[in-house]
Amino acid sequence: MERLHARYPFLDASRAAVGAADVDLAELVAENGPAVERGHERVRRALLEGTTAPEEPRLWSTRAELLSYPIARVLVSLLDVPGATEKYAAAEATTARERFVEDFEADLELKSAAGDRLTLEELLADFDLSGGVDPVGDGRFALDVTAYLELAAGLDGTEWRLAGRPLSDGTVRVSRPELYTLLREAVAGKVAEGLPLSVPEGIAEPLSTELASIRRAIAELDPPLSFEAVAPGLFPPCMRALLSRIRDGETLSDHSLFSLVSFLLATGLDESEVIDLCSLSEGAAEMVQGQIARLRDEETTVAAPPSCAVMDEYGDCVDKDDLCETIRHPLSYYETRLRRTPEDRITDWRQ
Known part of the structure; x- marks a missing residue:
């Protein structure tokens, strides 16, 4: 295990280093050693502070830092928790960007790379972009248009729209800082790939203390999601089904009514709007x-709606689609649908 692997644990070479070390994950968490402590810090800082960098780098060995990632x-x-995967992946990517910018700029100044620094060529190769990015001088790059569209898809701002950029031979010109931002998006996508994992009980149970600690920490935060629009057509299938049933005059069970009402309140509706929407x-x-x-306490805090697993236990998880297979909470579904739908195709029911 090398320092480079610990700094960039999402790289193919880093994952190969973990595999070569023949580390048993169940044994690792049972030991409750430095890697577990650092993994706990990694997630806590990601969700609370938007970074996965250690608070005190000198505390952690290369092995603990690398193994803290899995x-x-x-x-x-x-x-x-809704939005946790996305926020964690974004934090890992933000931290990675800070590190690879430092490495790349050092490489530019020294004209050579030390063994513990990442080069731009190595990172591009890891994302299969070696043939899709070419320097064109003056600190700019020609990026394959297909790769550009994929990497810029999640970026806000008119400057990222393809319509505002000239095309030349199937490539888009980007500055060095813009390329770094696009690579940050590539890192976020790679980190989020495969999440959430299916975790065996033998691994989950020893991590219960760390999990409880993180839950307590994020419980003190403001609600993780807020929505600018209430668009029933973009609700998850389970909530659309419950809404249809109550509109048809059906009396929902207590748990189904709780699920629907808590979800509607979480989208931003007030009491009278919930009643109107449900007809x-x-x-x-x-x-x-x-x-x-x-659902409200003395401080008017709304109880969070149930997760997908609980909805399934209730028997209310119905008409699952492809997106349902990738999320763990109805609010995460709704957030994803809103993000993926063009603004001009979103109609706020309240309007």
């Missing part, structure tokens, strides 16, 4: 008002 991925998978009769409206009252 443990962090396990912890994020076990959290079952409730006077009697049904009173029942929902009572449900809302029970």
